[in-house]
Amino acid sequence: MLCPECGKRPATLHYTKIVNGEKTEFHLCEVCAQEKGEVMPGFEHGFSFHQLLSGLLNFNSSPQEAYKPQTLRCNTCGLTYNQFSKIGRFGCGDCYKTFRERLDPLLRRVHGHSTHRGKIPERAQGELKLKKELEQLKAELAAKIETEEFEEAARLRDQIRSLQEQLEK
């Protein structure tokens, strides 16, 4: 068949788009397809995961929420929640904190979970360990003060101080 766009070249590209359950078939020649920005393998900008994601985000908000002024904004990079829901991407690591409340339901929808269970960077691992140790020592310190073992308490206090210094580095 001839390409219905230009009516000159044979249609070599055949595809079906399904939007909201409505099927539309397209037949185009390579030239018209390129002009229309449709599928060149590897070089298309067609339907992306981000658009699908923003669909989920909109679906996610209740009617009341949709009318609420959307002023939630990340202080670090300036991205607003509205912008995020359009592009489906965050601007910086702090966005995860800023938008936490709305993010968790979304993550559960996408991944089925909202908590990481995989690899931990070695450095963060060290830090987490130090933090745990610190908490432990603080608890011990409180106990020693309670029982008035001041010598022990002083030793613990010094240990805590050096750990805190290590963490701040």
Next chain:
Amino acid sequence: MSLEHFIQNAISEWMRVKGPQSDIVFSSRVRIARNLDGLPFPLLSTQSQAEEVVRRVEEAWKNDKDRLAVLKDAELIRMSDLTDLEKRVLVEKHLISPMLAEESRHGAVLLSQDESVSIMINEEDHIRIQVLFPGLQLEKAWELASQIDNWLEKHLTYAFEGGYGYLTSCPTNVGTGIRASVMVHLPALAMTQQLNRLIPAITQVGLAVRGIYGEGSEALGQLYQVSNQVTLGQSEEEILDNLQGVVRQMIEHEQIARRRLQEMSLTQLEDRVHRSYGILAHARIIDSNEAMKRLSDVRLGVDMGLILGVSANVMNELMVMTQPGFLQSYANQRLNPEQRDIRRARLIRERLAMEQTKEQ
């Protein structure tokens, strides 16, 4: 440039080696996304911040005396130093993503000599470590990617948060940041109409099936990319196990379908693969869809022992070399689609003729 010389350059070293299950699995890829702490993601980074990311990775790589062996002779390539055609060739070899080639600011790639490792800089995330291996080798690919990750982490501080894991620009990558994918050739399942049942089943277990050039691309030459979707809440090992398990089942089904075809309709099958071989060996004009379809048939014929004297690798090579970017870089000029179809047919004829002279 002679064809032999061109092939040398066109085919990554890792592609020349035969991997496990290579009659059905072409390649395994593991990609992990990482971002640097304290800098906005590439989406919002300024020119100087983007440049900073490249600089930090470059410094880490240059200054580390005991860096990983695989990265010793690596090369840092900036997108700004490449022509559109050169970028396109890297995309067709799956070494960089279309996004890095087209949209990135200060995009760069640290590419290992054998091209099995590419570290993309300033793609959607600051850093994307990609490892590509032939055949089914997901665990090995993950091992290497994780080693590279550990090495980079010695020099750079990642954006990481206890609860969410590795922070990524898109929340679909957060957590492990891992995307593992396997490229499988499923001609017998397609011929026996079983794919339409198989693909929905696969998507139900949290995996995605796509064409070979990623999101939205169609399955050229009966090649499918199967990859994980979930990156959060499962460990890397669980994610890989899940994918590997499904891929093993797909391999098994494909093998059964091939055997059945051989038993039930051998002559039809032989006719199909030899007919395709005939077209490839003699056509003067061939578009990429038809080329991929015929190459897929011939590859099946080779893998099943129906076509002799052609190595399976030649089909892999041709599937890459007949892509538009490669054809134009071989011709050393821009070509319109009609010119490409003529060049493509010629390239295939020449390559197959090379095999025949080897035979004699």
